[in-house]
Amino acid sequence: MSFQISQAARDVLAAEFPLLIGGREISGRAGRVGVSTDPATGEKLSDFALADSDDIADAVSAARSAFSGPWSRLSHSERARLLRALAREIEAHATLFAEIEVLDNGMPMMLAEQIVANCVHLFHYYAGWAERIEGTTTEPPPHVLAEGEALTYTLREPVGVVGLIVPWNVPLSMACLKLAPALAAGCTVVLKPAEETPLSAVMLGRLINEARFPKGVVNIVNGIGSEAGAALVSHPDIAKISFTGSTEVGKTIARECSDSLKKVSLELGGKSPVIVFPDTDMSKTVPGVAMATFFLQGQNCMAGTRIFVHRDIYEPLLEELAAFTAEMKMGHGLEPGTILGPLVSAKQQERVMGYIADGIACGARLITGGEAWEGAGHFVRPTIFADVDPSMSIVRDEIFGPVMAVQPFDSDNFDEIADIANDTPYGLSGSVWTRNLSTAHRMVSRIRSGHVSVNCHGAVGANIPFGGYKQSGWGREFGREGMDLYLETKAVTIAL
Ligand code: NAP
Ligand code: MG
Numbered sequence: 432m433s434f435q436i437s438q439a440a441r442d443v444l445a446a447e448f449p450l451l452i453g454g455r456e457i458s459g460r461a462g463r464v465g466v467s468t469d470p471a472t473g474e475k476l477s478d479f480a481l482a483d484s485d486d487i488a489d490a491v492s493a494a495r496s497a498f499s500g501p502w503s504r505l506s507h508s509e510r511a512r513l514l515r516a517l518a519r520e521i522e523a524h525a526t527l528f529a530e531i532e533v534l535d536n537g538m539p540m541m542l543a544e545q546i547v548a549n550c551v552h553l554f555h556y557y558a559g560w561a562e563r564i565e566g567t568t569t570e571p572p573p574h575v576l577a578e579g580e581a582l583t584y585t586l587r588e589p590v591g592v593v594g595l596i597v598p599w600n601v602p603l604s605m606a607c608l609k610l611a612p613a614l615a616a617g618c619t620v621v622l623k624p625a626e627e628t629p630l631s632a633v634m635l636g637r638l639i640n641e642a643r644f645p646k647g648v649v650n651i652v653n654g655i656g657s658e659a660g661a662a663l664v665s666h667p668d669i670a671k672i673s674f675t676g677s678t679e680v681g682k683t684i685a686r687e688c689s690d691s692l693k694k695v696s697l698e699l700g701g702k703s704p705v706i707v708f709p710d711t712d713m714s715k716t717v718p719g720v721a722m723a724t725f726f727l728q729g730q731n732c733m734a735g736t737r738i739f740v741h742r743d744i745y746e747p748l749l750e751e752l753a754a755f756t757a758e759m760k761m762g763h764g765l766e767p768g769t770i771l772g773p774l775v776s777a778k779q780q781e782r783v784m785g786y787i788a789d790g791i792a793c794g795a796r797l798i799t800g801g802e803a804w805e806g807a808g809h810f811v812r813p814t815i816f817a818d819v820d821p822s823m824s825i826v827r828d829e830i831f832g833p834v835m836a837v838q839p840f841d842s843d844n845f846d847e848i849a850d851i852a853n854d855t856p857y858g859l860s861g862s863v864w865t866r867n868l869s870t871a872h873r874m875v876s877r878i879r880s881g882h883v884s885v886n887c888h889g890a891v892g893a894n895i896p897f898g899g900y901k902q903s904g905w906g907r908e909f910g911r912e913g914m915d916l917y918l919e920t921k922a923v924t925i926a927l
Contacts, residue, residue, distance in 0.1 A: 432471065432808075434765035440530045448479035448629060450486060450653065451636035453493035454646025460485045465653065467629055470537040470773040471763040473807030479629045482654035484662035487621070490650035491666050494592040494619040497647030502619055503589075505645075511558040513644055514614060518554035520638035521547065528631060532603055533764035535630040537772040537809075538727060540764050549893070550607040556893040557611035560914050564616070571924050579927075586921040589617030590694060591670030593917060594663040596656075596684075597632075598676040599625035599775050600730040600831075606632050608893075608908055609673050610649065616917035621650045621669070623660050625676075627775050629653040656680065661687075669693060673916060675732075678829075678857075678902050685905075696906030696916045698732065699899060700829040701859030704852035705735035705888065706874060708865035709743040715886060716864045717751045723862060723888035724835040725759065725813045728774055729783075732903075733860040733882070733889035737826060738837040739852060745839040749817050752835075753799040756813045761804070773809040774832060780809035783832030790816050790825040790834070800833070821854055829857065845870075849877035858900030862888040881907065 447464065449456035458464075463481040468474060482490070505513075521528065529543035538546075564587045571581035593613050597605035606622055613620050624632040636651040652659060660680075664672055664687045671694035674684050678699040688695040705723050707716060723735030740748050761771040774780045780803060787801050800814030811833055819826050819836040826836045842848055852861065862884040863874040871885045881898045884890045891897050891909065898907040906916050 432763045432766060434763045436534065436765070437527075437530060439527050440534065443527065443531065443634070444477040444534075446477075448477055448633040448653070450480045450482055450490075451633065451639075451649070451651040452486065452490045453650065454640060456636075459483060460489075465626060465629065467535055469534050470775050471808040471810075476534055477630065479633065479653050481626075482652035482659045484658065486652055486654070487659055487662040487666065490621045490652050491592060491663070491668050493647035493650050494621050495668050497645055498589075498592050498619040501645035502617065502648050507561050507564055510615065510617065511561040513642055514554045514558035514561060514611065516642040517638060517644070518551045518558070520642050521554070521635070522551045524634070524638065525551070528603065528634060530765070531634060532631050533772075535628045536599060536602055537775060538601075538764050539769045539772055542727070543764065546601060546604045550603055553607050553611045553893045557615040557914070560612070560911070561615035564914070564918070566920075576924070576926055581924055581926050583922065583924045586923060587918045588921055590917050590919055591618060592668055593618045593620050593671045593673060594666070594669045595620055595622045596660050596663065596672065596674045596676065597622070597624055599627035600727060600732070602628040603631040603635065605675055606635060608913075609675075612908070612913040613673070613917045614648070616914055618917050619648045621652060621663055623663055624651070624653055626653065626655055664688065665691070667691065671695065671917070674698070681904065696908070697904040698897075698908060699859075699902060699904045700857055701732045701734065701899070701903050702737060702827070702829050702855045702857045703733060703735045703860040703862075703880065704855075704878065705738045705862050706848060706852055706864065707738065707740045707744070707748065708863070708867070708870055709741040710866045710870075711744070711864040712866060712886070713744070713748070713751065717748070717755050719862075719864065719886070719888060720748075721752055721755050721759070721813075725756070725771060725833050726889070728771055728811070729833040730775060730779070730831050731889070733891070735860065735862055735888050736830065736835060737852075737855070738835055739840050739848065740837060742839045742841045749798055749815070749837060752815055756799055756815065759813060761810060761812070763808075771813060771833070774811055775809070777809055779832065780811055783811050783830055783834065786825055786828065786830045786832065786834060787811075787814055790819070790823060790836070793823045793825075795819045795823060795825060795836070821851070827855070845873045845877055848874070853877075853879045856902040859903035860884075860889055
């Protein structure tokens, strides 16, 4: 692999990545340290401080003081000004952010650059919402107060101190898409990044200080999920948990929050359908379907991994998908032209290879891929299985790796097609590929998912509500609904 790490990145990586608590960069109380590695080479990148439950308690306490202190005294427009200042700080450090994200997570540089640009946009977008938080006026209760004798209105108030828990697949993006609306709403936060990818959040914390947010508004604590994450979820001063990650951990968190009746929103797994009709434009469908599965090496909750193709174009599409996939350059994310990086860890690679072995053992037809790369990096070749059936684990389970499962359909009945597409406990995303507008609309209305695309896949953005039906989660992030996750409504009646 031929790639170069910039001097700026080397300088950042040279020092231990600290915790950010109450505006101060510190080590954990117990002095525990984790090691972050480059998943493409297996080499060490840097040490980072690991929080334990005492550090979490400190972080929550700092967030609580900031919530009742300086942060609550800022006007909405002052909050918006700070969000915009942070956006500018991120923009000014965009290249370094993207490089650190590539090194820590493995994603290709081109993608990391787009993601950093999206994060800049997220803070500008939610700065706009901070200035537009408004209540309503309504009729006072008629049986209690005579008309003209009372005034009833609503206030939107921040939920309080929120705990944000994020996964490793798009680390900076996950942090920003929760931070921006939470801060716009007036909450203070404790953010726990994933231990596989601890670095970019710490850099973000530095810029939050540079942008002059009051101390303690944002606290960033790397730590182990079952320990630091669990301590955050169970802390009595946390008003709400916003979690993105696996359905399994999401269920554990929901159970814990139900005991204390904390508010909770969950963005969980997916196993999204991609439905290809025979009239589709093949020149757009082939790259579109390939990337629906292989984007981020399939480590993507929106990944379209169950591909349903009309029998008339089944074999030709398989052939073209295999040819397209063979041309996708796999390598270090900093190598020019890389489209596919490594998986995030040896554990993830092993898990994905296990599913591939199971697919082969169950008799699915292997069209391409199926192998890991030799060497220290955690690479898995993009893998396409055909002739799969719903009993196979490669069709049922979220693999979170570059594994596509393709099956034909013969029916022209939309309900029948929807039945097979919806045969999953998940409901996060999905796409329909056709030139016929009626086919598109009929199919979209039948897919049980929070997000459906036509002739593209996973087209998300700051203004577009995103979240799951069924076991893919609770609540919607992004857009106005993303703000609602961090706001309470208070109704007020004044007898005049
Ligand atoms: P995960 O194990 O659920 O971890 C997600 C986060 O939760 C990490 O920060 C993790 O910390 C923490 N955590 C783990 N156990 C916890 C506990 N008991 N209490 C509190 N926090 C805990 O997920 P993952 O395996 O890292 O990530 C891949 C999964 O995330 C996939 O299954 C995918 O479906 C899902 N995902 C969903 C979306 C979405 O938007 N719907 C987006 C991305 C990923 P550690 O890092 O220390 O384990
Ligand atoms: Mg994990």
